[in-house]
Amino acid sequence: MRTAPRLIILTAVFVCCLAGACPAAEPGHRTEALLLGLWSSAELAGSDTDRAIGAVGVPDASTPALAHDADLPARPPAVPKTMQGAIRRVSLPKGRKLVAVTFDLCERANNVAGYNNQIINLLRAQNAQATFFAGGKWMRSHPEAAMQLMADPRFELGSHTWTHGNLALMTRAEVDAQMRLTEVQHANLRAELGRRAAAKGLGREFARVPEALRLMRLPYGRSSELALNTLAEMGYLVIQWDVEGERDEDKLCADAVAKNALARVRPGSIILLHANAVPQLSYEVLGLLLPALRKGGYELVTVGELLRRGAPQAVRQGYFTIPGDNLRYDAIFPGKGTLKPDPARPFVSAPVP
Numbered sequence: 255m256r257t258a259p260r261l262i263i264l265t266a267v268f269v270c271c272l273a274g275a276c277p278a279a280e281p282g283h284r285t286e287a288l289l290l291g292l293w294s295s296a297e298l299a300g301s302d303t304d305r306a307i308g309a310v311g312v313p314d315a316s317t318p319a320l321a322h323d324a325d326l327p328a329r330p331p332a333v334p335k336t337m338q339g340a341i342r343r344v345s346l347p348k349g350r351k352l353v354a355v356t357f358d359l360c361e362r363a364n365n366v367a368g369y370n371n372q373i374i375n376l377l378r379a380q381n382a383q384a385t386f387f388a389g390g391k392w393m394r395s396h397p398e399a400a401m402q403l404m405a406d407p408r409f410e411l412g413s414h415t416w417t418h419g420n421l422a423l424m425t426r427a428e429v430d431a432q433m434r435l436t437e438v439q440h441a442n443l444r445a446e447l448g449r450r451a452a453a454k455g456l457g458r459e460f461a462r463v464p465e466a467l468r469l470m471r472l473p474y475g476r477s478s479e480l481a482l483n484t485l486a487e488m489g490y491l492v493i494q495w496d497v498e499g500e501r502d503e504d505k506l507c508a509d510a511v512a513k514n515a516l517a518r519v520r521p522g523s524i525i526l527l528h529a530n531a532v533p534q535l536s537y538e539v540l541g542l543l544l545p546a547l548r549k550g551g552y553e554l555v556t557v558g559e560l561l562r563r564g565a566p567q568a569v570r571q572g573y574f575t576i577p578g579d580n581l582r583y584d585a586i587f588p589g590k591g592t593l594k595p596d597p598a599r600p601f602v603s604a605p606v607p
């Protein structure tokens with residue numbers, strides 16, 4: 255067995271410590287009572303308009319204030335050395351076939367990015383666990399969807415920064431702001447979820463919803479030593495991927511994209527997909543991946559569960575497939591990554607929160 259048992263124990267201890275702050279980090283211990291008690295099936299299903307992506311406009315620089323009845327959870331201790339860096343996959347004990355399907359929910363400062371309700375509906379219909387990395391501003395502009403993801407026992411929520419910041423270009427204070435504002439927004443929505451749950455007598459179910467975001471994903475996959483060290487000090491596990499689920503989706507059909515992704519999946523893989531914004535084939539690809547993975551003997555788990563069952567394999571920089579393959583984004587997205595390019599406006603170099 256290549257995976258050192260001590261490493262797995264260390265991993266499990268850290269992840270369990272995180273779970274201590276959020277008693278229901280293990281989705282299997284939760285039920286659908288909260289989700290089904292707060293929303294009708296029609297509300298959960300959403301509509302075609304959910305998928306609409308807003309036009310690029312004036313950057314929204316407003317920031318959330320902590321609601322009077324919301325608690326901002328204390329950040330946990332620093333991430334242990336063995337779990338620092340950009341985690342690309344997890345080493346599992348021999349014979350274990352687990353895989354984590356993950357989705358980014360990206361949103362920048364100057365447009366509203368929508369979300370693909372078809373993807374969430376498909377995951378629910380197939381009872382598939384998944385992890386979502388949600389931007390803080392996205393959570394603010396899609397509060398019902400965000401709270402539904404929080405309440406759903408199949409799903410785990412992580413941070414995708416406040417306005418999709420390119421952390422490789424940011425100062426320590428800017429990295430901190432991108433994470434903190436997202437924490438505030440998450441705390442406000444969790445408090446609202448708590449109010450609604452209490453009104454329906456679902457307080458016990460609500461108590462199982464994790465209090466804090468402890469996983470994060472780097473926008474553009476971009477990082478720096480400063481960013482990785484800052485995130486580790488904040489207690490965030492940086493979760494990247496070893497399988498790009500939508501690779502070449504602008505050139506290939508969904509069948510070919512899914513086939514290529516499946517060829518790269520192995521036990522402990524983390525698959526990158528998106529539930530909004532740019533990729534067009536995510537839903538079709540997911541529809542092919544889910545049955546194929548299960549047919550191949552894979553159990554679909556959240557990233558948190560994957561980490562509890564193995565040892566992370568991390569690197570010291572973020573990238574898509576090979577180091578450096580994402581550097582071009584630094585010159586494409588202004589405002590240190592927080593703005594969608596707008597031909598009507600000059601390149602903005604100052605960061606937006």
Ligand SMILES: [Zn+2]
Nearest residue numbers: 358360473474
């Ligand atoms: Zn993103």
